[in-house]
Amino acid sequence: MIKIGLLGLGTVGSGVVTIMENNKESIRRKVGTSLAIEKVLVKNLDKERDLDIDSRVLTSNIEDIVYNPDIDLVVELIGGEEPACQYIKEAINRGKSVVTANKLVIAKHGTEILKLAREKGVQVSYEGSVGGGIPIIRPLKESLAANRIHEIYGILNGTTNYILTKMTREGRKFQEVLAEAQKLGYAESDPSSDIEGYDAAYKIAILASIAFETSIDISSVYVEGIDGISVDDIELARELGYVIKLLAIGKRCERGLDIRVHPTFIPRSHPLALVSDVYNAVYLHGDAVGDVMSYGKGAGQMPTGSAVVADIIQVARDIHSGRVVTPSLDTTIKHRVVDINEIENSFYLRLQVRDKPGVLAQITKVLGDNKVSLASVLQKHRLTTVVPLVLITHPVKEQFINKSLKELKKIEDVVSIDSLIRVEEESI
Ligand SMILES: NC(=O)c1ccc[n+]([C@@H]2O[C@H](COP(=O)([O-])OP(=O)(O)OC[C@H]3O[C@@H](n4cnc5c(N)ncnc54)[C@H](OP(=O)(O)O)[C@@H]3O)[C@@H](O)[C@H]2O)c1
Structure with missing residues (x-):
């Protein structure tokens, strides 16, 4: 049996527990042994939970997980930079493999975390950090490994894509659609990271670091959000044969790498133009494979839970079989991110x-x-x-x-x- 310490029992954490319970038998067959959630870290022990979970597994003390010698695998779903980053490093330092969906931590501290994991001989997987349920990180690292990737285009933020879709279809103003998205739970009460493009910037930085085998300094990524987009622009784009999307771009260019996020006119005939509502997509070009596009739900409890549980299965299978697989360092090549000017x-x-x-x-x-x-x-x-x-x-x-x-x-x-x-x- 592989014992898991889960950090966080919010939207994604609850999805992970549900999927592991619903698909217990199939997961056991895939791993080769059963998985047990030994402890769950939460902030508020008294909070009412929709989930049927034994309250004895809940703790608000991180030491119950990182200092617990029975726990082999820590799944971080707290979110935010700290204390999540610290907890991930502490788990690795104590020889535990880590699965996380935390784009902020991976985009800002991924290089350091992967290096530490290599030193300690453990794994770190983060499929859920980009594109929610869309398989993209493992495919980039494994299925597309034969390719030199030239460029990646992503619609990587569901909230902004929902807002732009509504503005396009219904001719409604940005502020009005944002307020509706918040009411429906598609946008957070503080939507700034989504609206201003930072959420998508973290995600394209993660994808670009894998695709271009480098380490991307997040502060070098040019970011512009969608709050300046008007219905007039959307209407004119349509007349001219385009749609406006918040596009995350990672390209090789003559002088280095071109990595940026901003509203973009894309031709109406392009497959990315059809990605609507809260859906996400990644479109890339590899020298051998040509064009590839992945499409699906970029967030949400069960889609993100799907990616996280897939990582858990993969890592648990390796732990069970005794296979030592340490993360490859995606940072071997030095590239300059070219200034937007x-x-x-x-x-x-x-x-x-x-x-x-x-x-x-x-x-x-x-x-x-x-x-x-x-x-x-x-x-x-x-x-x-x-x-x-x-x-x-x-x-x-x-x-x-x-x-x-x-x-x-x-x-x-x-x-x-x-x-x-x-x-x-x-x-x-
Ligand atoms: N939501 C999505 O659709 C989605 C999609 C892709 C990736 N992600 C990523 O998944 C991660 C989790 O997101 P989420 O939406 O599930 O978050 P969430 O609903 O806010 O849940 C956070 C959980 O972490 C616990 N927590 C927060 N701070 C803590 C602390 N300092 N100590 C102990 N526990 C703490 C909370 O405890 P209480 O329950 O006691 O408050 C809660 O259970 C984030 O990195 C996010 O970026 C989310």
């Missing part, structure tokens, strides 16, 4: 301009002087003196677009610059 993209630019002769000429001159060339121009005719002007550029370095914007603001007949959104169509 150096990255080339096409851009969608929406301005409000006075409807007068010569205005477009002034704008195109500023753009041309800054090496920005236009792929298309859309002017909306209205019976007003100020009209929207929409421009799509050819690929150009971000620094040139930023310089152009500064100069455009000085043109008297440019009333406002309302949106600047990157367009991904060259390589996607």
Whole structure:
């Protein structure tokens, strides 16, 4: 029998307990022995729990788990950076393998944790940390190991994808849809990590570190959220043949790696454009396999529980068979994450301009002087003196677009610059 110490009995922890109970026999056959949850760490011992669990296994003292010699495997589902990170390291230091779904800890401290696990001869698995129930980390490490991965595109945050889907389908404003998502439990009461793009940034940093065999410094990842996206942009994107998604991107480029998260115009015909509501997807290109896409539920009790229990089965099977499998260090190659100013993209630019002769000429001159060339121009005719002007550029370095914007603001007949959104169509 393999004994497990579970840290956390919230959304995912309860899912893990349920799946292990529901599928007990099948899991026992897959592992080769039975699994028992020996102790469960919670914060509040008095809390009412929906789950039918023997209250004697609950503890609020971490030492009951990390100092317990009977426990072989610690499953961390507390969330947040601390004390989760400390508990993971303490478990490893005491020779216990660890399974976690904690993207924050893995994105920020993964290299250090994997190194420690190698030294101590234990395993660390974190399938649930990216894409909830979608199998992506093990496939990247194992099934796609033959490939040199060129690029990864992910829709990695269910909350923002739900909001953008609702805004697109129903023409409703960001704030209104966010409030509804919070009411339905799709968005947290503090949704900032999702809305501002940080949740997706942690996840693309984890995927990129595996795909590009490196260690990604999370502070070098460019992040922009969806709170500036308006219904007008979504409508114009549709007219121009695109949809707007919060895209997490990891690419090899000439001078290093291009890793970023931001709202992006993607062609309506691309498979990622069809990923709606709370669903997540990862689309990648490997030199041998070509294009691969994984799609599924990116969060939630049972989908994330599915990924965590799969890790538990794998690690428990190795512990039971005595197979020593230590994590490979995905950090052997040094890469530079290229500054966003150096990255080339096409851009969608929406301005409000006075409807007068010569205005477009002034704008195109500023753009041309800054090496920005236009792929298309859309002017909306209205019976007003100020009209929207929409421009799509050819690929150009971000620094040139930023310089152009500064100069455009000085043109008297440019009333406002309302949106600047990157367009991904060259390589996607
Ligand atoms: N929810 C999802 O859909 C999802 C999807 C993918 C990944 N994840 C990841 O899974 C992890 C768990 O998320 P969750 O949604 O299940 O969280 P959650 O519902 O907030 O549950 C957290 C659990 O940890 C316990 N806990 C929190 N702080 C503690 C502390 N200092 N000491 C002891 N126990 C503590 C809580 O105890 P009490 O019950 O006593 O309050 C609770 O049982 C996170 O890393 C999250 O990012 C979640």
